[in-house]
Amino acid sequence: MRSKPVSDAHARYLKSIRRDARHVRLSQIGILLFVLLLWEIGADLRWFDPFILSSPSRVIATIARLYADGSLWLHIGTTLSETVLGFLLGTALGALIAVLLWWLPKLNRILDPYLVVLNALPKIALGPVLIVWIGAGMASIVVMGVLVSLVVTTVTVLNGFLAATDEKQLLMRTLGATKLQIFTKVVLPAGVPDLISALKISVGMSWVGVIVGEYLVSKAGLGYLIVYGGQVFKLDLVMASVAILCVLAALMYYAVAFLEKKVRT
Amino acid sequence: MQSELLTLTGVSLAYQTVAGETVAIRDLNLKIKEGEFLAIVGPSGCGKTSVLSLIMGLLPQSAGTIRCEKPDLRMGYMLQRDHLLDHRTVEKNVLLGLEVQHRLTEQSRANAMHLLDTYGLGDFKSYKPQQLSGGMRQKVALIRTLALEPDLLLLDEPFSALDYQTRLNLSDEVYRIIRREHKSAILVTHDISEAVSMADRVAVFSARPAALKAEIPIGFPASMPPLERRRQATFHDYFDRIWEELQP
Ligand SMILES: Nc1ncnc2c1ncn2[C@@H]1O[C@H](COP(=O)(O)OP(=O)(O)OP(=O)(O)O)[C@@H](O)[C@H]1O
Numbered sequence: 001m002r003s004k005p006v007s008d009a010h011a012r013y014l015k016s017i018r019r020d021a022r023h024v025r026l027s028q029i030g031i032l033l034f035v036l037l038l039w040e041i042g043a044d045l046r047w048f049d050p051f052i053l054s055s056p057s058r059v060i061a062t063i064a065r066l067y068a069d070g071s072l073w074l075h076i077g078t079t080l081s082e083t084v085l086g087f088l089l090g091t092a093l094g095a096l097i098a099v100l101l102w103w104l105p106k107l108n109r110i111l112d113p114y115l116v117v118l119n120a121l122p123k124i125a126l127g128p129v130l131i132v133w134i135g136a137g138m139a140s141i142v143v144m145g146v147l148v149s150l151v152v153t154t155v156t157v158l159n160g161f162l163a164a165t166d167e168k169q170l171l172m173r174t175l176g177a178t179k180l181q182i183f184t185k186v187v188l189p190a191g192v193p194d195l196i197s198a199l200k201i202s203v204g205m206s207w208v209g210v211i212v213g214e215y216l217v218s219k220a221g222l223g224y225l226i227v228y229g230g231q232v233f234k235l236d237l238v239m240a241s242v243a244i245l246c247v248l249a250a251l252m253y254y255a256v257a258f259l260e261k262k263v264r265t
Numbered sequence: 266m267q268s269e270l271l272t273l274t275g276v277s278l279a280y281q282t283v284a285g286e287t288v289a290i291r292d293l294n295l296k297i298k299e300g301e302f303l304a305i306v307g308p309s310g311c312g313k314t315s316v317l318s319l320i321m322g323l324l325p326q327s328a329g330t331i332r333c334e335k336p337d338l339r340m341g342y343m344l345q346r347d348h349l350l351d352h353r354t355v356e357k358n359v360l361l362g363l364e365v366q367h368r369l370t371e372q373s374r375a376n377a378m379h380l381l382d383t384y385g386l387g388d389f390k391s392y393k394p395q396q397l398s399g400g401m402r403q404k405v406a407l408i409r410t411l412a413l414e415p416d417l418l419l420l421d422e423p424f425s426a427l428d429y430q431t432r433l434n435l436s437d438e439v440y441r442i443i444r445r446e447h448k449s450a451i452l453v454t455h456d457i458s459e460a461v462s463m464a465d466r467v468a469v470f471s472a473r474p475a476a477l478k479a480e481i482p483i484g485f486p487a488s489m490p491p492l493e494r495r496r497q498a499t500f501h502d503y504f505d506r507i508w509e510e511l512q513p
């Protein structure tokens with residue numbers, strides 16, 4: 001959008017595009033400020049009970065208190081490391097399984113119904129089972145994050161691989177390519193867009209898995225804070241944790257989107 | 266023009282599908298000599314592409330033998346469609362075959378780039394295939410095949426997707442490349458004029474299953490390019506003969 005105008009009309013066009021972009025950005029910030037302001041004023045004027053709905057100032061105060069007693073970074077660090085670990089392991093493993101299934105079409109056919117069921121199954125239903133199997137600790141939570149992102153990655157990436165047409169593969173054979181070369185030069189590049197959308201889906205999925213995992217079993221983390229806050233009616237703590245979660249999830253999503261931009265260009 | 270390059274003896278091919286068996290080729294005998302330009306014409310779906318696939322070794326024949334007279338004969342196959350890889354630039358598409366065969370050297374790369382320059386694509390090396398016209402794409406696919414420096418070129422209707430003028434020009438160019446580099450070629454085409462204007466010999470296939478119905482030697486000298494051949498009085502005689510043979 002920083003291109004040089006080539007004529008007056010083009011200059012006007014570029015200007016209108018920039019103005020539009022500015023409007024969109026300002027409106028986005030405006031909505032956020034408006035909601036926060038309404039929330040704060042509503043709490044101040046007792047339109048609702050701030051004990052139940054909290055308020056922005058109470059949320060900030062809560063975060064400041066967590067920061068002051070040093071537990072803020074512990075909780076953020078715990079949840080973030082669980083999520084990142086679950087996400088990375090889940091997508092790496094999922095992509096690897098997709099490669100294996102592409103390589104062995106018969107195995108793919110055999111496993112197809114299982115994959116369909118696993119994909120449809122809400123993985124968090126397995127939470128209690130995982131705790132029994134793996135133990136009530138961080139490992140269970142990470143495995144939950146892995147499970148939730150693994151199957152969706154496998155299914156999405158495999159579909160991307162299978163989209164590489166037979167004809168392109170035939171072309172590679174006329175050039176004398178081995179199966180590995182067909183994979184690296186035709187199938188993998190064809191699957192890259194799906195790989196990236198799989199990343200985008202599973203980055204959100206991992207948060208779901210980890211937070212639910214923390215609900216079930218944890219001694220620290222944002223999910224822990226939310227459950228704890230709910231049990232002892234500290235809604236400020238719940239809201240503060242959710243707010244932090246929003247920021248973290250957005251940051252991670254934009255990191256993946258940034259990666260996508262890098263890959264695409 | 267003397268020694269044999271490739272001999273097909275009693276070759277048959279049947280495709281197996283759940284619904285049944287399609288006999289695509291039955292008892293086909295065909296020879297091609299070194300330096301020869303052979304054209305194959307035949308009704309649609311008679312098994313022409315299948316013959317090229319067999320020669321290239323992409324499929325096993327059901328019966329008969331395909332003998333290669335020259336040890337490690339290098340073949341280059343140009344498919345019916347260009348199949349350029351969208352995520353690669355023109356340059357990288359052209360180098361694909363060399364890369365796959367681990368033959369990418371300074372010299373083979375220079376040779377491929379020279380081909381691009383020669384055929385007017387030098388300025389488009391860093392373009393993506395989506396940014397090229399149909400004729401240019403077809404040329405890139407041809408250069409991708411030529412970059413492998415094959416002794417025998419297998420061309421499957423390489424010009425069928427092009428408009429008439431591009432088609433005539435491109436076939437003229439391809440002809441010059443093949444003749445200048447003393448390559449052998451098998452051209453599959455629907456277009457009788459194209460066959461007569463390029464080939465030393467035209468093989469007419471019967472309807473499926475493909476068998477050799479007639480072989481018609483074309484008497485034009487190899488040095489005469491396609492556009493000039495089309496102007497010869499005898500051109501139409503060849504055309505008519507092949508036309509007759511193609512009638513069921
Ligand atoms: N993979 C396949 N499986 C089953 N049958 C096939 C397969 N490929 C081709 N055939 C059949 O074999 C016959 C010959 O096909 P082929 O592609 O060789 O014909 P062709 O002469 O090249 O046709 P066209 O001129 O239309 O390109 C056709 O009847 C086709 O239906």
Ligand SMILES: [Mg+2]
Nearest residue numbers: 313314345421
């Ligand atoms: Mg064909």
